[in-house]
Amino acid sequence: MTDTGTSSAHTAAEGCPAHAGAVPLAGLEYQQTPSQLYRSLRREHGAVAPVLLDGDIPAWLVLGYSEVSYVTGHDELFARDSRRWSQWENIPADWPLLPFVGYQPSVLFTEGEEHRRRAGVITQALEDVDQFELGRDCRQIADRLISSFAGSGQAELMSAYAHALPMRAAVQMCGMPHTGTDTQQLVDDLRISLDAAEGDDPVAAYGRVGERIQQLVKEKREKPGPDVTSRMLMHPAGLTDEEVVQDLISVIAAAQQPTANWICNTLRLLLTDERFALNVSGGRLSVGEALNEVLWLDTPTQNFIGRWAVRDTQLGGRQIRAGDCLVLGLAAANTDPQIWPDSQIGAENAAHLSFSNGEHRCPYPAPLLADVIARTAVETLLERLPDLVLSVEPEELTWRPSIWMRGLTALPVEFTPVVQ
Template sequence: MTDPTPATGCPAHPDALPLSGPRYQQTPAELYRRMRHEYGPVAPILLDGGVPAWLVLGYREVLHVTGNDQLFARDSRRWHAWSRIPPDWPLLPFVGYQPSVLFTEGAEHRRRAGAISEALSGVDQFELRAHCERVADELIDAFAGSGEADLMADLAHPLPLLAAIWMVGLPGAATQDLVRDLTASLDVVEGVDPVAAYQRVQDRIQHLVAQRRSGPTADVTSRMLEHPAGLTDDEVVQDLISVIAAAQQPTANWIGNTLRLMLTDDRFAITLSGGRRSVGQALNEVLWEDTPTQNFIGRWAVRDTQLGGRRIKEGDCLVLGLAAANTDPQVRPDAHAGPGGNHAHMSFSHGEHQCPYPAPELAEVIARTAVEVLLDRLPDVVLAVPAERLVWRPSVWMRGLEALPVEFTPSYAVGPAR
C-alpha cells in the first residue's frame, strides 16, 4: 500500500451509490429493489472512503460469479485498488489477505476446505443438539426468574459460540475468557482491544492445536490434524479461527431474526406454545427474506469480462449481494407467497467457496435448538417493546438486531435434565 489516500470518487462509475447509510440498515430489501430497477443485476457502488466496486444483485449473476472461481477469484491481492486503501480502512479485516482457507484458490482451497468439511462431518448432530440443549438451558436459567431478557445478548450470541468451542474441543475452563475475546475480535466490545483480543484467541487455538497434535481426541481440531491433506499447525490454527468466526455471528443473527419473526408475525405467533413445524418454516423464511449475511466481500476479476451487461475490468472488486439475490423477481416471481420449502437461497453462498458441508446443517441444529428450547421453557414470551422500535445493527454486511427485549412469566425452575 503505497498511497494511504482513500479514493474520493470513481470516474468509471459516475452514478455509483455509496454502500452505507441507514437505508441499508433498516429497510435493505426495498433499497435492493430500487437498485435493481435503476442499475440492473450489477450495480456500481462505492465502499468506505469512496473506493469503487460492484454489487452483484441478480440471483443468476451471483450464481455465475460464485460458480466460476477461475474468472472471479478469492485472493484479494488481485485487487487493483490497493494503492488507494489507507492502513486504517474499516473493511481491511475483511479484504486484507490472510493465510486462511478463506483466501485460497484452486487445488490449495480444495485441500484446505476438504479437511474442514471432513472434520465437521465427524460431528455427531445428535450430540451437538444435546449439548446445545444443555447450554440453552443454562443460559435461560440465568434470566428465567427475572421475567425479562435481551434474547440477543442473553441467548442468540453466546450459544453458537459455545457450540463452536465445544466442537473444536476447547476446554470448558477457558470458555468465559475465550467468549469475551472472540466476541471482541469479531465485533465492538467496549473497553476491549480487538487486536489484543484476537491475539489471545490465536494463542489459545495454538495451544489447543499443540495439545491435540500430541494427544488427539474426538473433536474437529484432532480430525483436521489427522486429515490426509497434511495441514500444518499454522494452517489448522488459521482455519479453526475462520470456522469459529463463521459459526458465531451468522448463526446468532439467524437465531435472533427467527425469534423476531415468530414474535412479530401472526402466522408464527399463534403457534408459539404448541407447533414445532413453524420453527423450521421460520428458520427457512429468514434465510430468504432476512438472511444474516446480507452482502459478502468479495471476489476479484481475474481478467476483463462482462457481467449483467456491465464491463468488469481485471482486478475489479465484486461484492456478493446475497440478500438481494434471494429476492430477485427473475427467479422468485411469486415471492409474495413466501419461500415455503424452497431451500435454493444464496444465504450460504454457492460454489467452491460456499459454507463447507455440513456447516449449514450444524448451524441449523444450533439455531433450531436455541429457538425450540426457549419456547419450551418460556411459552408465553412476548416482545417488551413495539416491533417498530426494534433497532437493526448499523451494518450493510450482517443483518441482525441490536437487542431483542422480551417479557414472560418468571420461571424459577431450572431446565430439565436432557
C-alpha cells in the same frame, strides 16, 4: 436522493467512468426490509451496481440471483485472493473493512488445488460431527444460558442467548469445554474480535484468540480426541499446525455471527409475525418454516465481500476490469424479482443463496450443523419460556446499521419468571 437512500457520490468515481453515480453502501437505509431496498437499487442500477465502500472505494454489488450464481460458480474469473485488488494503493492502514478483506493465509483466501486441500480437511472434520450429540450439547448450553436469566422474567436475547450459544457450540465442537474461565475468556475475545463495542480492543483480543487456538492445537497434537481440531490435525492432507490454527479460527468465526443472527432473526419472526406469533409455544412445527423463511427474507450474511476479477470480463451488462472487487449481494439475490415475479417471496425449498454457492460456499456439512444449533436454540427457549413475548412494540426493534450482517441491535423480551 431517493426514498431508498441510494444517493449518488462522485468523489471516488472521479477518473473511473464505470463508477459515475455509484451508490455509497454505508449510506443505505437498513431499517427497511431488504427486499424493498435491493429491489429499488436494482431498478436504478441493474443487476450489477457500481457502489462505494467505506472511504469511497469503488466496488460492484452483484444483485441478481443468476449473476451471483455465475460469479460464485466461475472461480477462474472471480476468485478469492484479495491481493489481486487494484485498489490497494488507496486503502489506508486503518480501513474498517481490512479485517475481512486483507489477505490472510487461511482457507478463506486460498484458491484452486490449495483451496480444495484446505476445504477438504474442514469438510471431513465437520462431516464427522455427530448431529445427535451436537443437538444434545446445544440443549445443555441453551439450558444453562436460559437458567441465568429465567428467574428475572426479562432478558435481552441478542447478547444473553443468540450470540452466546453458537460461540459455545463451536468452541465445544473444536474440543474445548463450553464452560470454565478459559473458555469464557476465549468466547469474550472472539466476540470482541468479530464485533467490537466501544472501548474494546479488537486487535489485542484477536491476538489472545490466536494464542488460545495455538495452545489448543498443541494440546490436541499431544492428546487427540473426538473433535474437529483433532480430526483436522490427523487428516492425511497433512496440514501444518499454523494452517490448522488459521482454519480453526475461520471455522469458529464463520460459525458464530451468522448463526447468532439466524437465531435472533428467527425469534423476531416468531414473536412478531401473526402467522407464527399467535401461539409461539404451540408452534413448534413452525420453527423449521421460520428458520427457512429467514434465510430467504432476512438472511444473516446479507452481503459478502467478496470476489476479485481475475481478468477483464462482462457481468450483467457491466464491463468488469481485472482486479475489480465484487460484493456478493446474497439478500438481493434471494429476493430478485426475476425469481419472484409476483413479489410473493419465500418458499419451503432451500434454493436461496444464503450459504453462497460454488467452490467457496459454506462447506457442505456446516449449514446442517448450523441448522441443528439454531433449531435447538429456538426450540429450547420456547419450551422453557412458553409465554415469551417482546417487551417493546415490533416497530421499536432496530436493525444494526451494517451492510454485511442482517441482525438486530437488541431483542428485549419478557416472560413469567421461572423459580428454579
